[in-house]
Amino acid sequence: MIELAPWAWALLAFAAFNAGISKTAIPGGATVSVVILASVLPARTSTAAMLLLFIVGDVFALIAYRRHAHWPTLLRLAPAVMAGFLLGFAFLALGDDSVVRRTIGVILLVMIGITLWRRRRSRHSEGAIAAASYGTLAGFTTMVANAGGPVMSMYFIATRTPVQVFLGTSAWFFATVNLVKVPFLAGIGLVTPVVLWMDLLLAPLVVIGALLGMRLAKRMPQRLFERIVVVLTIAGALYLLI
Template sequence: MIDLAPLAWALLALAALIAGLGKTAIPGSATVSVVLFAAVLPARTSTAAMLLLFIVGDVFALIAYRRHAHWPTLLRLAPAVVAGLVVGFLFLAYADDAIVRRAIGIILLLMIAVTLWRRHRDSRPAGGMLVGASYGTLAGFTTMVANAGGPVMSMYFLATRTTVQVFLGTSAWFFAIVNLVKVPFLAGIGLFTPEVLVMDLLLAPLVVVGALVGLRLAKRMPQQLFDRLVIVLTIVGAVYLLF
């Protein structure tokens, strides 16, 4: 794996930069990182390698936005997320990867359509236990299977009309906790090989650079532009997973 072609390394480096950027500025852009890793590495290997790099980005997201989190939202989502993680682990261990990814792509596209329809039809934010449970379960499932929980949570925060800072702060804590929980699951099925660890060690500095650039961008980004970028990047990720 370490003997990859120069183009492959360039794509992985770009993915690492975007992963850092997504953690501190544009949630949803990290899906592009998942796409690039999956294009270069085997699917299961890319899931493990990307997870460790996301954890590096989580550190910077917490440093910057830890005080902006809305803890009632996190606590409300927690039971559903745990259920989704367990189901996702079973799929990752036994199910066909292509089928699971296409299912996630379909789910994301449906969620985007529902979110946009609700925002157009009703100015009030979505809410309630059923909404939280639905998004939480899907987030746990998709993040375990394909590190694709970001788009699901992005749609949830858009549906609830969360402001940029609270969006970033709540996301930071959510994924920092969830990603750490995922580590023993993936380690248990042998995905953290020495090659994966060495590769991530080489790419981690680029995640740091991306995170620092993202911190500067987030301070200047209008809410409307932020929402549009999240939607566009979520669609890109969903289409990739589907096809």
Template sequence: MLGLPFWAWALLGVAAVAVGLAKTAIPGGGILPVALFATALPARTSTAALLLLLIVGDAFALIAYRRHANWPTLLRLAPAVVIGLLAGFAFLAIGNDDIVRRAIGVILLAMIAVTLWRRSRQGRADAAPPARGVVAASSYGALAGFTTMVANAAGPVMSMYFLAMRTPVQVFLGTSAWFFAIVNLFKLPFLARIGLFDTQVLLTDAALVPLVILGAFVGLWLARRMKQQVFDRIVIGLTVIGAVYLLF
């Protein structure tokens, strides 16, 4: 992997910066790194390589927002998330790169559709009752567990759930930070068990970690300055292109 062509390294570099940005400033922006990693690397390898960088980003998110988590919400989601994680692990264990690559493409397009649908409902959020039931937590939790294990792409699912819960902004960011930090650490031994963390993955990630850190600091700086709508449009557009590429 260290012998990747320049274009692949360029995609991975942009993705690493985007990981830092997504963790500290742009909730839901983590779809872009998924698409870029799966384009530059074999599908299963991309899931493992990206996971390690996401954990680095999680550390910065916790530093910034760790005090704002809603722990009852996290505990309510936990059982369904575990079921989804196990289902995703089984899929990764039996699927080859071609199947996983197309699955990631489908998941990305589905997550984009979910994100757009969620935003279309924002204007009607005050009229909609908060989704606090067991069914809602189970549905969102299972889907988040599966998508995060297979493609590290649970961000839009959880964003939609927190929106349906009418979660305040700071609580949204803090709860998301703890959710993904815990889930990503939980995923480590599963991916290691099927041999996805080889020396090349570790060396490649070591080269990209400084860019994640850079993106995290830039994200903290941008958090109060940048119009999120502009960035989100860029993320969605590039992700659609990446998802279609993975499919075809």
């Protein structure tokens, strides 16, 4: 097991708890957990550890919202997401990491601005156009920087998706994407016994956070939900720019 100070374990515990809440109540909040793990653990270790904790949260998100998913939306997004995956892989092979992260941050901020502008003018995003643009960017950012969450949040806000459908469709989307990532991380040796033991200790906090998130989501008004998502998405974009 990695030797960590008590304060570091406290941060990891909070990150795990926050990951659970984010999966079942506040999409976009997971960025906070990603930042914490990356600051406490070695970068490569944090990537694998965070992914496995997210998968624990995905299980509870599916339990809570699996029936609320809008399957036509997922099918409409799939081709664009796959294209984004391929673009992200090519960009990773050719681009510098810091340039990649900052590029994603800028794109996210521009997309947030466009989304909010369209909402203020009471304009709905076109179905095919929105799916192509947001889907491609989601696939791209997920592959490059594990930052697909903020993009998908903006897509659901742009299309005025109700809270329960938002959470249900997100649950299936990220459960699928995260499972696809596991073999790739395992193949390059990132899913180690150390990571598994650490996540085993932290997983109960993800469960507690997820259960609390289920209760919060049922009582959260649509407008408040959207404002929280926008704020956290902006915070995630700014983090990528730093």
